[in-house]
Amino acid sequence: MSNQIIIVVEHLKGNIEDITFEMLGQGKKLGGELVALLMGSGVEGLASQLGAADKVIYVDDPNLAEYNPQAYCKTVAAVVAENQPKMVMIGNTSMGMDIAGGVSVDLNMPFIAYVSGISGFTVTSSLYGGKMSVDSSASGDGFIVSVIAGSFPADAGKADGSPNVEKVAAPDLSGLSVQFKQLIEPEGGDVDITQQDILVSIGRGIQSDENLPMAEELAAKLGGAISCSRPIVDSKWLAKTRQVGKSGLKVKPKFYLALGISGAPEHIEGMKDADLIVAVNTDPNAPIFDYAHYGVVQDIFDFIPALTGKL
Numbered sequence: 245m246s247n248q249i250i251i252v253v254e255h256l257k258g259n260i261e262d263i264t265f266e267m268l269g270q271g272k273k274l275g276g277e278l279v280a281l282l283m284g285s286g287v288e289g290l291a292s293q294l295g296a297a298d299k300v301i302y303v304d305d306p307n308l309a310e311y312n313p314q315a316y317c318k319t320v321a322a323v324v325a326e327n328q329p330k331m332v333m334i335g336n337t338s339m340g341m342d343i344a345g346g347v348s349v350d351l352n353m354p355f356i357a358y359v360s361g362i363s364g365f366t367v368t369s370s371l372y373g374g375k376m377s378v379d380s381s382a383s384g385d386g387f388i389v390s391v392i393a394g395s396f397p398a399d400a401g402k403a404d405g406s407p408n409v410e411k412v413a414a415p416d417l418s419g420l421s422v423q424f425k426q427l428i429e430p431e432g433g434d435v436d437i438t439q440q441d442i443l444v445s446i447g448r449g450i451q452s453d454e455n456l457p458m459a460e461e462l463a464a465k466l467g468g469a470i471s472c473s474r475p476i477v478d479s480k481w482l483a484k485t486r487q488v489g490k491s492g493l494k495v496k497p498k499f500y501l502a503l504g505i506s507g508a509p510e511h512i513e514g515m516k517d518a519d520l521i522v523a524v525n526t527d528p529n530a531p532i533f534d535y536a537h538y539g540v541v542q543d544i545f546d547f548i549p550a551l552t553g554k555l
């Protein structure tokens with residue numbers, strides 16, 4: 245086993261995702277050689293943004309041009325098998341969760357998911373929507389962790405260094421049974437919530453679509469727009485274009501008011517970077533309060549009319 249930590253770089257449309265910088269920043273603190281694994285086709289230029297790493301391993305292949313779970317999984321497994329790192333860090337994202345399990349099985353390597361804290365060989369997983377934290381210890385023989393977005397500061401992984409870029413041949417990626425067809429982006433909606441300064445976001449605490457007008461009135465008084473957690477979209481009370489989170493949109497408003505939202509990691513991923521977060525929830529232990537700058541432990545059906553009245 246080497247003293248390397250391999251960070252699997254996540255990028256889309258020429259942009260490196262923040263989760264990569266979060267892992268680079270945290271990886272740096274852990275010591276050892278920090279290696280960023282960049283996969284794609286013609287994206288070597290992205291290596292210049294990975295200055296926090298000691299080395300970038302770049303695998304260029306047409307089969308890696310678009311995200312393909314099978315091709316990415318084979319490539320990560322090949323690089324990990326070759327380098328024998330002490331730890332592999334992958335985002336606990338849609339892409340990362342696809343890859344990590346496959347690599348773990350291929351290489352018979354332990355895999356710890358939903359990680360929100362790492363201290364040496366002890367890692368903390370955040371389970372049940374953040375309601376429970378579990379510490380696990382991995383053996384020193386190399387293991388994989390998938391890191392929940394928002395667990396570490398991204399800025400710590402943005403540095404100007406000039407790591408060595410080592411180009412590595414892809415493993416045999418012929419005859420893949422999974423083929424990339426199309427990237428489907430969310431349809432344009434009436435309001436682009438990613439461009440709003442003020443978002444009034446509702447969760448399951450709103451109880452019924454009959455209560456939506458109450459929240460919409462508050463949003464209008466604040467000069468903002470309505471957004472929501474996923475159950476609201478699943479119930480078809482609001483369009484998918486209003487959903488904040490992992491499988492929705494990432495927002496960064498100046499003010500995010502979370503009403504009756506528990507704060508599951510998949511929701512937090514989409515709103516953690518808001519400048520000011522205020523959460524209202526009847527449960528004082530709701531995980532959203534770990535991310536909110538201000539918290540109100542109150543029934544939203546008391547809070548909403550009271551604030552609307554004041555405005």
Ligand SMILES: Cc1cc2nc3c(=O)[nH]c(=O)nc-3n(C[C@H](O)[C@H](O)[C@H](O)COP(=O)(O)OP(=O)(O)OC[C@H]3O[C@@H](n4cnc5c(N)ncnc54)[C@H](O)[C@@H]3O)c2cc1C
Nearest residue numbers: 447448449473474489490491492504505506510511526544
């Ligand atoms: C692969 C995957 C992707 C996902 N993507 C997303 C995503 O993009 N976005 C997303 O949001 N979720 C996503 N989820 C779902 C996520 O795990 C949670 O289930 C979801 O965020 C919970 O939504 P919620 O907080 O509205 O509901 P709940 O977790 O049910 O929370 C409701 C909260 O309202 C509070 N409450 C109830 N009544 C009141 C009241 N009267 N006044 C005040 N507070 C009240 C409760 O105390 C509770 O904390 C995803 C899940 C998976 C597995």
